[in-house]
Amino acid sequence: MPFIDKTSILVENSISKGLTLFELNENIISTNIDSHLNNVDSHILINGEYSFIDIWLDIDNSDNIYGVFNDKIGKIQNLTINDKCLDADTIIKYDYKNFFIKFIYTKKINNKQHIVYYSINKNSPYHAYLVHFYKSPYICKKSRIDFLKYDILTNFVITYNDNIPSIFYFKLVNHKEELFSSIFDENSHTWSTPVQITSSKKSKIYLSVIKDIKNNYHITFAEKNNNKYYCKYLQGSFIDGNFIVLLEKYISKSSMCVFPNLISTHSKIYIQWIEYFNLYTSESSDYGKSWSKPKLNSLASDFYFQRYEFRSNNNIYNASTVFALKNYKIIL
Template sequence: MSFINNCSTIIRRSNKEMFCVHYDSGIVFDYYNEHGNYVSSKKIKENRFVDFTNSYFTLDKYDNIYGIYNNNGLKMIDVPKYSNSINEKPILDYDVNKFNILFPYIHTVDDSIHIIYHVFNNNSSNSSALLHHYRHNGLWVENKIDFVNQVIADNFIVIWVQNSPIIFYFNLVNGYEELFFSRFNSSTVTWSNPIQITNNKKNKLYLSVIKDNMNFYHIVFCENSGNGYAVKYINGYLNENSLDIDTSTYITGPSTCMYPSFIKEKSKLYIMWVNYGRLHTSYSTDLGKSWSEHTIDDSSLEDDFVRANFFSNFESDNIYNVGSVFTIHDDIGLLGF
């Protein structure tokens, strides 16, 4: 068995009810009760082109599940707390003959809505505008965060600090992907000028970022190194105009590495990634200064597995700080740690 390049979403409410959102010629919500027993499934859209590159799902602190997907316009989905009923409404239209949207992201803060996405001209698939729509007090404001060029379209990562987003993303500089960040100022409703973090003239893919409770940022991605892509880890404190890098190191040598991601459990930091269709894990107990030998999860040898975003309000899950996770295909058990 091997890795399947897809990404589902696992959501656990505070009462331990779970939803697994995945794709099967459309968006499917699988509902599990508080005992972990499967109850029902509902497909909300019959569309074989909808997948993790054009949809996103999460939950708020009140156990309301919500999300967004692109289907000739952005649609918003919500599943109110204490319910498994799914509601849908259009939220943003655009000219589908001229443009396309990838990696839509949505986040609600009280009565405000933030939507971020890449918008591409259909005649230029490697160049996009990274746009932000902000709804506050009933009014929408649109901001351009940056114009982005990438050899391969890749996701961005949003970290929230005091109800304001910070976005991390790759952009080409002299033909190489370098890492940038920008901050949103909710007072002026504007984004800072993009700030470049890396400048080593090496192509990069598969970004993942988490911030721990000490305001320390952990960043991992795959970086071209000779005849393959290696897992690269950096960390540090984020200042107003720079990342004060403390550690920068390769976790692996060049190979076929894909989709590195974090799980931080108290003081133990795990990095998991896919290589040759198998799930590898390494961990650090000293804030990334040294790393364990790689291990391969046995389940990734025996079963098909996929990536999954993971969001939870369940109290026992609070010890985990998660980027994304890996899980058995058609199951919800977590792998790799």
């Protein structure tokens, strides 16, 4: 059966053992799902057509779902979702007649909030500011992480080490995307000078990053070679503010790699990607030192499946995106 090319948001609740599905179509629709994966009820959460670049949702340790939402007409709003109730408070206003906001993101940690997004001037559509908004009980500050050129705007990824965020993103260097990173300084409330990680001089798209228990970073993306996009894997770590690449290899060279994604669970790391509507998987049992031969996922071949932005507070899956069946079962 084919891959359904759409992205929804799936939030897993550790206390109730249920799920909340947010479908992004003509409206944003919220569906509560019980622990037996049965749909309980659905309702329209937000009217209007939006995609995953306009909304980011997360869940705290008390099963409270929160997030941030770009209404596309000048307001970025903090969201709090309780059952069928939605509270929306404007936290940032912007000039929507002259600017686009893309890939909105937020995280709340210990009464502190991080919001990150791309800000694009409509008169210069292939340039973007990577903007960070920081709020605590003592300070509220907006700063620019970087200014970048792009051909295809790709998601950034934020990871945390002792509650300090690091960001990974693509930026054009001599007309080719290269991977960059920066680290937030909680004392000065500023970001470090961005560091270039790759220098392959090849186009890149899609980005997935996770951090393991050894503080090593696992990174995958699609890199253009011979008019195809190969699945590329990097492993590295931050040393004195610099990102050191420890391992670099292609996981697959066979075809067109779409939506490469990393998942870590039960001491294994999985890289998954789509090739011509089929799901392929390679796995590692030694923290990314070696990878199995890519294989076609038979479960995904027999049933419809799709891509989900994934949030959970139970720490079973280390992932921000997953592929799952229509009954919400995660595919590994």
